[in-house]
Amino acid sequence: MPVIQVIDLVKRYNGHRAVDGAAFEVNEGETFGFLGPNGAGKTTTINILCTLLNFDSGAALVNGYDCRREPGKVRSSIGLVFQEVTLDNDLTAYENLKFHCYMYNMDKRLAEARIDEILDVVGLSDRRGEMVKRFSGGMKRRLEIARGLLHRPKVLFLDEPTLGLDPQTRKGVWGFIEKTKKASGATIFMTTHYMDEAEVCDRIAIIDNGRIIACAAPAELKGSLKGDTIVVKTVDDGAARREIEARFGLRPAVTEAGLVLMVEAGEKFIPRLFEGLGMGIVSVNIKRPSIEDVFIHLTGREIRDYGPQEAKNGQRPMARQ
């Protein structure tokens, strides 16, 4: 049985449908990537799954429990790492973890044992007595992930776990997530806007305008593109786009790097492009498809165009209570 089931989920928010009939399943033990441009319904869906938000119609089940009717049981089954840091800066690492254990009704001895164990896994044992406000961004993230696993959840939700971290720290956090996943056996449900991070997922769902537009393994998604990506930069991309549309019947996506085309046998297409285009070509690049290309192909947009929408809480249906 899948550990998460979402069926025709609808959430209306200020007159528009933030989630508009989304449907997907997450299998037990997998690392599931949930991608989409900002405003596509990612955070709303996560907030519904972790019971912070109600929904209008459809169904959402986590670990077999109904998110609407049995939120307490859903909460016992999940661990959460939010986009923003939700540690108490005025408490020590140990105190933050102890708070969590007691909120999940563990007795003192169990709490102590779990805290010792998890601090060891995240490599923060020697800093357990230090105030969290003195921690670096990467350390805070590690501590939050450790906290999310203390009560041994079936599913760990990671909402942009590496947002705002430098590339090296990001890598470290990922190594750590994989390590803890192996140790805990938890299913991981994560969002990210770093496409290289999405590649490590067992399966990926892409949400756009509140609907799931693709849901498959990364290799399968890339295979579905059937071809190569050509990025061509010209002196006038707008005109070039119209010309490519007219001459080759292709619909290139406009990105910062240039026009993005999906073609079969790209190496044979490039000479034709040079002949066919009536304007100066600045650069041409050809590459095998990546998840990012899948994303651009399906949504017509670059995920980075939207970027992480940081701390604009008022603009999305966050649970305020």
Next chain:
Amino acid sequence: MGSARWRGNNACPFQTMHGTFSLKAIYVIVLREFKRFFRQKGRLVVTMARPLIWLFIVGSGFTRLIGANATGTSYMQFILPGIVGMTILFSSVFSTISVVWDREFGFLREMLVAPVSRVTIVFGKLISGTLLSVSQGAALLAVAPFLGLNVGIREVALMLALMTLVSLAITAFGLFIASFLTSLEGFNVIMNFIVLPMFFLSGALYPVGALPAALRAVSYLNPLCYGVDSFKHVLLAAQSGALAPELPLSLDAAYLIAFSAVFVFLSAAVFERRK
């Protein structure tokens, strides 16, 4: 018999759909608030200094102006019950800011995704706010002998009971308001419009009977008014005339209990709903 029925329904009286009512969770929420309180040195200093400033600077100024009355009571003695009330007012309201603070800095979500009933979280905040206020009020009682007031064990015990009631009433009220606010800025604005009138219309600095009728009517809605009056029953028991308590102690207690019950219920109800 009753317990068998509950077990049969698989829902004990403390079980809601949001999770169980957890004493352990209440304990750790209270523990956290106390740790934060003692770690914020600035807050600690202000908390201790504010009532003393009022008492000795404002108090001694007015004592010069007014002088002692026929029974020999100075203005400084008269305002001690009011200053205890003020300490509780500021402390209780300030402790509810932690809800807004936790929301702004995300920690509230850590609490809300825990499998405990929402009432657990409300109780944790209520109990921590109440205990912090009572301990500050109690600390202030230490100055009573220096003001020449006779405070024995009986008075201290009575004051502790009354201060608990007043702290609970105001913390519950503050929590209800704080649960609607999403920014610290908004909290400051709202609370200044509520806290200062509550203080000035409480009988702390002058008898409520001396106020114009319209303001007196507002005073009689104010829980702090009944709180300060009840403190006067204990601390200024021997007084008569303008300095004496103005309402029966039983009415003070009844109003405070009713007010607390209503706002504990309302703040729990607000936390219980989901958008």
